[in-house]
Amino acid sequence: xxxxxxxxxxxxxxxxxxxxxxxxxxxxxxxxxxxxxxxxxxxxxxxxxxxxxxxxxxxxxxxxxxxxxxxxxxxxxxxxxxxxxxxxxxxxxxxxxxxxxxxxxxxxxxxxxxxxxxxxxxxxxxxxxxxxxxx
Amino acid sequence: xxxxxxxxxxxxxxxxxxxxxxxxxxxxxxxxxxxxxxxxxxxxxxxxxxxxxxxxxxxxxxxxxxxxxxxxxxxxxxxxxxxxxxxxxxxxxxxxxxxxxxxxxxxxxxxxxxxxxxxxxxxxxxxxxxxxxxx
Amino acid sequence: xxxxxxxxxxxxxxxxxxxxxxxxxxxxxxxxxxxxxxxxxxxxxxxxxxxxxxxxxxxxxxxxxxxxxxxxxxxxxxxxxxxxxxxxxxxxxxxxxxxxxxxxxxxxxxxxxxxxxxxxxxxxxxxxxxxxxxx
Amino acid sequence: xxxxxxxxxxxxxxxxxxxxxxxxxxxxxxxxxxxxxxxxxxxxxxxxxxxxxxxxxxxxxxxxxxxxxxxxxxxxxxxxxxxxxxxxxxxxxxxxxxxxxxxxxxxxxxxxxxxxxxxxxxxxxxxxxxxxxxx
Numbered sequence: 001x002x003x004x005x006x007x008x009x010x011x012x013x014x015x016x017x018x019x020x021x022x023x024x025x026x027x028x029x030x031x032x033x034x035x036x037x038x039x040x041x042x043x044x045x046x047x048x049x050x051x052x053x054x055x056x057x058x059x060x061x062x063x064x065x066x067x068x069x070x071x072x073x074x075x076x077x078x079x080x081x082x083x084x085x086x087x088x089x090x091x092x093x094x095x096x097x098x099x100x101x102x103x104x105x106x107x108x109x110x111x112x113x114x115x116x117x118x119x120x121x122x123x124x125x126x127x128x129x130x131x132x133x134x135x
Numbered sequence: 136x137x138x139x140x141x142x143x144x145x146x147x148x149x150x151x152x153x154x155x156x157x158x159x160x161x162x163x164x165x166x167x168x169x170x171x172x173x174x175x176x177x178x179x180x181x182x183x184x185x186x187x188x189x190x191x192x193x194x195x196x197x198x199x200x201x202x203x204x205x206x207x208x209x210x211x212x213x214x215x216x217x218x219x220x221x222x223x224x225x226x227x228x229x230x231x232x233x234x235x236x237x238x239x240x241x242x243x244x245x246x247x248x249x250x251x252x253x254x255x256x257x258x259x260x261x262x263x264x265x266x267x268x269x270x
Numbered sequence: 271x272x273x274x275x276x277x278x279x280x281x282x283x284x285x286x287x288x289x290x291x292x293x294x295x296x297x298x299x300x301x302x303x304x305x306x307x308x309x310x311x312x313x314x315x316x317x318x319x320x321x322x323x324x325x326x327x328x329x330x331x332x333x334x335x336x337x338x339x340x341x342x343x344x345x346x347x348x349x350x351x352x353x354x355x356x357x358x359x360x361x362x363x364x365x366x367x368x369x370x371x372x373x374x375x376x377x378x379x380x381x382x383x384x385x386x387x388x389x390x391x392x393x394x395x396x397x398x399x400x401x402x403x404x405x
Numbered sequence: 406x407x408x409x410x411x412x413x414x415x416x417x418x419x420x421x422x423x424x425x426x427x428x429x430x431x432x433x434x435x436x437x438x439x440x441x442x443x444x445x446x447x448x449x450x451x452x453x454x455x456x457x458x459x460x461x462x463x464x465x466x467x468x469x470x471x472x473x474x475x476x477x478x479x480x481x482x483x484x485x486x487x488x489x490x491x492x493x494x495x496x497x498x499x500x501x502x503x504x505x506x507x508x509x510x511x512x513x514x515x516x517x518x519x520x521x522x523x524x525x526x527x528x529x530x531x532x533x534x535x536x537x538x539x540x
Contacts, residue, residue, distance in 0.1 A: 010181065011180075011181035012181060013181075014179075014180075014181040014182075014183065015179070015180045015181040015186070016176060016177045016178070016179050016180075017177060017178050017179060017180055017186035017188060017189065018180065018181075018186070019177075020177050021188075041151055042151045042152060042154075042155050043151070043152050044149075044150070044151050044152060045146075045149075045150045045151075045152055045153065045196075045199070046145065046146035046147060046148075046149040046150040046153075046199070047149075048149065051150070051152035051153070051192060051195070051196075052191075052192070052195040052199075052211055052214065053152060053156075053188055053189075053191050053192025053193075053195050053196075054152065054188075054192075056187075056188050056191045056192070056195070056214075057186060057187070057188025057189075057191070057192070058188075060186070060187040060188050060191070061180075061186070061188075064180070064181070064187075075218075076187055076218050077217065077218075077347060077348070077376060077397060078215065078216075078217050078347070078348045078397050079187065079191075079215065079216055079217075079218075080213065080214065080215035080216075080350070080485060080530075081213075081214055081215075082212065082213050082214075082505075082506070082513055082532060083210075083211050083212075083214075084506045084508070084513070100487075100525070100528050101487070101489045101525055101528065103489070105399065106347060106399070108487055108489070108528060110515075120505070120506055123505050123506065123513060125485070125530060127347060127348050127397075127487060129375065129376070129399075212482060212483070212511060212532060213482070213483045213532050215350060215395070215485070217370075217371070217378055217397065219371045219373070219378070235352075235390070235393050236352070236354045236390055236393065238354070240534065241482060241534070243352055243354070243393060245380075255370070255371055258370050258371065258378060260350070260393075260395060262352065262482060262483050262532075264510065264511070264534075280451065281450075281451035282451060283451070284449075284450075284451040284452075284453065285449070285450045285451040285456070286446060286447045286448070286449050286450075287447060287448050287449060287450055287456035287458060287459065288450065288451075288456070289447075290447050291458075311421060312421045312422060312424075312425050313421070313422050314419075314420070314421050314422060315416075315419075315420045315421075315422055315423065315466075315469070316415065316416035316417060316418070316419040316420040316423075316469070317419075318419065321420070321422035321423070321462060321465065321466070322461075322462070322465040322469075322481055322484065323422060323426075323458055323459075323461050323462025323463075323465050323466075324422065324458075324462075326457075326458050326461045326462070326465070326484075327456060327457070327458025327459075327461070327462070328458075330456070330457040330458050330461070331450075331456075331458075334450070334451070334457075345488075346457055346488050347487065347488075348485065348486075348487050349457065349461075349485065349486055349487075349488075350483065350484065350485035350486075351483075351484055351485075352482065352483050352484075353480075353481050353482075353484075
């Protein structure tokens with residue numbers, strides 16, 4: 001069984017979009033992941049704030065890394081996100097996972113995203129299906 | 136009061152991330168929006184399929200345009216998405232809005248995303264808060 | 271393989287809470303279910319309107335019957351509901367299912383709840399896991 | 406401005422459905438609520454486990470009490486629940502709120518439901534709109 005770091009290295013090396021987002025892996029362990037990235041100009045929407053898709057994407061990558069880190073490939077079933085505070089260009093975002101539940105078939109994770117002032121900017125919840133395929 | 140087309144032109148012209156995604160506006164009217172885009176290599180994740188953030192972002196832009204088209208600025212409160220079918224590089228995605236409900240304060244929209252074979256790849260639901268600020 | 275009617279008869283005969291709610295099966299077929307019930311005084315909350323749990327429960331029963339009707343037992347993974355319009359004592363509620371997607375492992379259903387004036391009072395979305403256990 | 410206890414007393418005294426559920430208020434403070442109840446035979450579904458509507462209803466009451474306790478009336482906008490573990494007749498359920506976020510207009514709460522063995526049986530997330538109406 002591969003280690004969490006080995007799995008996430010495989011995942012992130014092949015993950016073009018996470019690279020475009022400039023995602024860094026701050027911490028990875030079984031069921032645990034912390035990521036960060038910086039908001040760039042091309043991530044803004046028509047309100048001149050980060051597009052909702054940016055915080056969602058950061059959270060979704062965090063979900064993928066946290067849930068896959070046990071060694072079995074996981075597939076996202078359902079995810080939801082609340083956008084709580086506006087995110088501006090240049091802000092540093094940190095996504096932190098919390099494993100709510102993990103059974104044989106499904107895992108549920110909360111991902112919180114904070115800015116550089118430790119303010120909560122988004123709250124994400126994701127449910128994954130755990131396949132029997134090993135990494 | 137600005138027309139739906141005028142509003143979406145203002146929004147999309149300033150929307151760097153929707154431009155990066157290559158989003159085209161196929162149809163826009165009050166509460167109605169159809170968008171499309173093509174999946175490029177840099178939108179893929181570690182499974183070599185479109186990152187969940189890509190379909191989310193397309194749906195979230197569709198939500199923003201559909202809900203803002205009445206003339207009042209809207210802010211996303213809560214959104215959820217189910218990823219139903221894998222999306223490959225080169226696929227053509229179309230996002231179509233359906234207004235589930237719109238009251239004085241909140242609007243609820245379903246956004247469905249289909250590929251070029253008319254297969255459903257993602258189902259999104261979003262709730263917006265309707266502000267009193269005119270476009 | 272049992273028919274949709276046979277399955278729902280088994281389910282509802284053993285379903286004490288659906289009986290307490292006074293749920294009637296208006297229509298049942300594979301992936302399709304319409305239910306109704308009347309809002310009674312003991313279903314009200316502290317605002318003198320139907321408790322959110324009442325419309326949720328009606329929708330959740332509708333999800334269970336629609337998804338189980340194919341013959342395989344299904345287990346709810348994740349459900350969400352938006353409460354759109356207040357529901358008063360004496361109102362007649364109708365829940366109608368729509369199958370958004372059904373793959374080998376999961377099914378996604380929208381359940382809409384209308385009152386006797388055909389006004390939408392709640393919008394529900396549910397994802398089920400499809401087991402290999404036959405009814 | 407009324408105290409949290411005064412508000413919840415008003416709410417629960419008029420709440421016929423919470424009474425039917427046998428809900429007890431274990432703790433109430435601004436943004437904080439703990440409730441419990443016992444699962445009775447008439448709360449079971451066709452699988453002989455608690456109907457999903459029971460844990461939803463307990464969580465929804467917990468959301469209502471936690472969010473209204475500041476003194477302003479709140480209205481539920483969107484709620485979601487994951488059913489994690491089967492709940493049997495006779496089990497003692499405890500719902501505990503956690504305030505994820507509270508701004509001037511909206512509040513977001515997580516409600517976790519545990520059984521008497523401190524096992525997580527359901528995870529609920531609710532978003533409320535904060536009105537300007539005082540209790």
